[in-house]
Amino acid sequence: MSDQPLLEVSGLKQHYPITQGLLNRQVGTVKAVDGIDIQVRAGETVGIVGESGCGKSTTVRSILQLEEPTDGTVLFKGEPVTSFEQEKLKKFRRSVQLIFQDPDSSFDPRMTIGESIAEPLIIHGMRNTDKHRSIAMNLLDRVGLSTNDVDRYPHEFSGGQKQRIALARALATNPSLIVADEPVSALDVSIQANVLSLLEDLQAEFGIGILIISHNMGVIREVCDRVNVMYLGEIVESGPVERIFESPAHPYTTALLDSVPSPDPDTKTGSVQLSGEVPDPSDPPTGCRFHTRCPAVIQPDDYDFEQSAWRAVLDLRIHLRKHGINREAVLEFVGESGNSLDGMNTTKIKNAIRNEFGIPERIGDSTAEQILDQALESIIAGNQESAQKQLRNEFSTVCEQKHPSLSTVETDRNVACLLHDGQQVTKLAQKQETIARRVVRNAGGVKGEDSFSQ
Numbered sequence: 249m250s251d252q253p254l255l256e257v258s259g260l261k262q263h264y265p266i267t268q269g270l271l272n273r274q275v276g277t278v279k280a281v282d283g284i285d286i287q288v289r290a291g292e293t294v295g296i297v298g299e300s301g302c303g304k305s306t307t308v309r310s311i312l313q314l315e316e317p318t319d320g321t322v323l324f325k326g327e328p329v330t331s332f333e334q335e336k337l338k339k340f341r342r343s344v345q346l347i348f349q350d351p352d353s354s355f356d357p358r359m360t361i362g363e364s365i366a367e368p369l370i371i372h373g374m375r376n377t378d379k380h381r382s383i384a385m386n387l388l389d390r391v392g393l394s395t396n397d398v399d400r401y402p403h404e405f406s407g408g409q410k411q412r413i414a415l416a417r418a419l420a421t422n423p424s425l426i427v428a429d430e431p432v433s434a435l436d437v438s439i440q441a442n443v444l445s446l447l448e449d450l451q452a453e454f455g456i457g458i459l460i461i462s463h464n465m466g467v468i469r470e471v472c473d474r475v476n477v478m479y480l481g482e483i484v485e486s487g488p489v490e491r492i493f494e495s496p497a498h499p500y501t502t503a504l505l506d507s508v509p510s511p512d513p514d515t516k517t518g519s520v521q522l523s524g525e526v527p528d529p530s531d532p533p534t535g536c537r538f539h540t541r542c543p544a545v546i547q548p549d550d551y552d553f554e555q556s557a558w559r560a561v562l563d564l565r566i567h568l569r570k571h572g573i574n575r576e577a578v579l580e581f582v583g584e585s586g587n588s589l590d591g592m593n594t595t596k597i598k599n600a601i602r603n604e605f606g607i608p609e610r611i612g613d614s615t616a617e618q619i620l621d622q623a624l625e626s627i628i629a630g631n632q633e634s635a636q637k638q639l640r641n642e643f644s645t646v647c648e649q650k651h652p653s654l655s656t657v658e659t660d661r662n663v664a665c666l667l668h669d670g671q672q673v674t675k676l677a678q679k680q681e682t683i684a685r686r687v688v689r690n691a692g693g694v695k696g697e698d699s700f701s702q
């Protein structure tokens with residue numbers, strides 16, 4: 249594998265303005281891709297993984313200059329693609345081939361597959377039809393199909409076979425890089441492995457680089473050397489696949505890995521639950537964009553109660569801020585829609601709200617429990633503003649205030665999470681001390697506060 253990157257993407261941004269009114273006044277921005285770096289070397293397979301809507305496909309369109317990026321540079325073999333003139337851009341598009349998700353819509357049903365495979369050759373100026381046919385037959389053979397298939401039509405093939413044909417077509421122009429956007433997600437699980445192993449074989453044979461986009465960590469593990477985990481337009485973790493699968497450093501990566509089904513029936517997966525909704529990219533959360541769903545979100549300095557209870561309290565706070573919880577909503581939680589809260593047992597109502605957000609009957613910190621109880625009373629009284637204030641003052645997190653930058657945690661391994669931030673590590677140590685102080689204070693001051701400052 250060469251050390252010189254075939255593709256080098258730096259600070260890539262793709263922002264879309266949100267406009268309103270007759271004058272198309274800009275009222276916001278969708279930051280679909282927000283400053284990402286990616287490298288692919290010849291002979292290497294690099295993955296971009298993340299949920300739908302995280303910006304993976306926009307990244308691909310921007311890299312291939314199908315959309316002009318808002319900012320950033322894309323170097324191909326050391327040359328800036330963003331400033332290529334028409335002729336160079338055409339050459340670049342011959343060297344970089346795209347494979348789409350849905351093999352059914354990748355082909356013109358009126359063209360034989362031989363004609364489809366030869367199409368890129370015609371686009372790039374090769375007019376000799378005899379040569380087209382022999383190249384198509386050769387490529388069909390390379391992807392494990394019969395040379396006699398050259399005159400057949402797309403509808404005569406299965407999904408897996410069509411994806412093989414798509415690979416043959418991608419190889420027709422002898423590319424240096426193949427970009428595969430969800431290449432197996434539309435295929436049956438039973439044939440996904442065949443197509444992935446064909447991709448690997450072709451890479452070994454032709455020495456090409458592959459950039460593969462997927463929402464599925466299982467696919468990434470199967471074929472990639474390195475992976476970039478993407479969340480809401482940003483890369484939150486990157487590194488060698490093996491190491492990331494051994495020890496994911498970002499909580500989002502952990503959640504993605506946890507969703508991969510295990511062939512071992514005794515291995516439990518699906519235990520990491522992401523709470524809340526996927527945020528709107530036109531209005532991403534402040535601080536760490538993942539804080540509205542992160543199971544490991546950092547607790548306020550003064551607290552250290554059960555993490556799941558803390559997550560649930562934060563969910564209540566975020567829901568209250570974003571959507572509000574009026575008395576009708578509370579009645580729905582209690583299962584008494586259409587009735588009145590007046591005269592209803594308060595403990596029953598509080599438990600129904602707790603239940604709705606997964607907050608246990610009591611949380612293991614008396615101060616936090618007291619504040620939460622007061623906020624629940626404010627909600628029941630219809631005073632949402634006061635509840636919001638109480639929860640915000642007591643239950644805020646550094647994760648919503650500080651944006652974590654992607655930093656190196658070990659060679660070739662980067663993570664954007666405050667849990668790996670040097671300052672935060674110090675802060676966590678301080679937090680331990682604060683908690684210790686409070687525990688002692690609550691226990692009646694067995695130790696004086698001063699004994700901790702020595």
Ligand code: SF4
Binds near residue numbers: 538543544546652665
């Ligand atoms: S910075 Fe906070 S919210 Fe973001 S991933 Fe790390 S722990 Fe979770």
